[in-house]
Amino acid sequence: MTAVAAQERGLLGATAIRAAVTGIGVVAPGGVTTESWWESVLRGHNAVAPLTRFDASGLPARLAGEVAGFDDERHIPSRLLPQTDRVTRLALAAAAQALDDAALDPARMPDYAVGVITANAAGGFEFGQRELQALWSRGSRHVGAYQSFAWFYAANSGQISIRHGLRGPSGVVVSEQAGGLDAVAQARRQIRKGVTAVVTGGADSTLCPWGWTAHLAAGGMSTGTDPDRAYLPFDEDARGHVVGEGGALFVLEDEDTARARGATLHGVVAGCAATFDPAGRADGGRLLAAARLALADARLTPDQVDVVFADAAGDRAGDRAEARALAALFGPRGVPVTAPKARTGRLLSGGSAVDLAAALLSLRDQVIPPTTAVASRPAADCPVDLVTGRPRPARLRTALVLARGRGGFHSATVVTAAR
Template identity: 65%
Template structure:
């Protein structure tokens, strides 16, 4: 095979390339590595606990989802350590796992056959904080030259492409919690333009005093110090969310290319859409419109959806808006809904891509993973929320929803590969 773009004959309409997922790499608060994380999810094991990466006692929010057992030296060559933030180190480890899982050796691909599109919402906060401290306490000559890019939103895409020699299309999407779905959609577009393989998804980490202060300023973090009570989306007792780090990276391939090399396929990205909410006070949420447009893109009716992976903001107003969107589309209690991010916290740009990974594995194993710690649902959240224990069901189609601060909405349809 080559990386040459194939064009349809003049006057014909070739169907768009079908995008399939052939590899998954995960770094999550309840598991480092895909199968470790997925086993924890299925058991309802949470990775949320007191912050350990810095002293948080002086802050109003004390809990986070931290990736356990990650030692950068075990995953990366020493030359990369001085130039990378923690989020980039996590991303490079996830990319390595995704390539290995897909059975792809990037160095054997044609030169321009593969690219990378990631999402980011914060950049390298921890690296930036350290260098700012050096600047103000010691002076400019003590600031690392790597500060010029290690903090930047696009750094994960850049470092992954350099490490694996990916000279195809490269980009970064910045739409906060919706970013993981937006990046996946951009990667799908690149496949339709003729690229053979894309690395895509999101990994975030901002668990340092500077990053923590920024997140607290957003006003949505829970002040609870009890991991079982802090993040309870759709609950009558919802009081905000818990922040976390990590996410997932996926190997996305054009179907014929994947089949030609005999790849194992998790599922296909069948539909996607994004909408933007109007200014406050001028209209309601357009999350439902994003879901409807994604289903239309997939050529499906709502009745074809077997499970919804919810955005699950954890705030009363946002939860009610999402519950209303789901209920209007599927009817009251009309479809199983889950939010496994209650075990990780909200991972910003990494959260939606981790939900896509969960959807793919749910379709593989024919089980809806649980939503933990919610307790009693609010009376106006008419959802069939799968809680405490997973639910075995025949699953063919999943709808993943995501929202980003500032009005971003995104929806992606994932289908089992048959």
């Protein structure tokens, strides 16, 4: 066999490997477990509320999607509390859920068999703010050694790896709201290379004065004071988004290996794609390209998509651009579209990961969660079949998840029900 033929055979073999999701862990506004969060999504619970993590009374934006009821000491070993930011604690809890859900014990597996690839857009903002306050108010001797890594984007991957003994391929992706999907795409690539399993997904938490200042400087935040009308994707009254915290992590495995060990398959990551627009144009073209590439990767056509989980910018220009891309791909109002994040806020890297979790659970339960904050019909210039009001029962086999990250990132992921 020639070298070229051998290479082609290897590529074809890698492509034939299907990455299945065997574990889901969600810690997000509305619930600190996957099922409690999903129940809150289906009943339309609004997790957007006035900020409580710090005093925002004098700021123009004062609403957020907080993860309420998360007891750090219950979820995190005491030895890790001094060395972790809130986002890492949320990520550790989600990872533990995902591994438990997958019934996967890394300690019983060969070395280097399980890896971890996460997405994080902001690092440990709250931890970093606390240490900077200590530096400027009390002096350098009062800055802890953990500041050297607790603020870093890769802290989540590192701490998950240490806690569960994951010595396989690891990494971190930084592409803002698109990051959760991009991390899953990277994990899928490792599965195709022969890695047994990868813990992957995204999480962020920036609900502190330093993080909030950054969000305000970046722009695009809703200044509404009514939690029910603050974040209105595809609505005529859309005036910006609400920031939230949290995320979702998954266990990805080779489908055949997962079936052989008797694992429950939540779905298959059938297609992934990412595009980039450095000019930041709002015409929807690069998002449309990402969606088409993901469908081509999955070897599916638009008419085979049963539901779209939208990026849902919550501003008029961004919503029009996404609606234009969806109409170009499916036809006006050609496929059901939903954005449950209207009740949780945009969670940065955690946002698209949570949308992916919602897509998988929709396939499981054969129901589309609603975009409950929005009126019964979207704006006239957003010709999408937006699911509003209450969950919509439907026959679902394929879901498309879209995400746009600040700075020009566009990502799309196709998930299908397991055979």
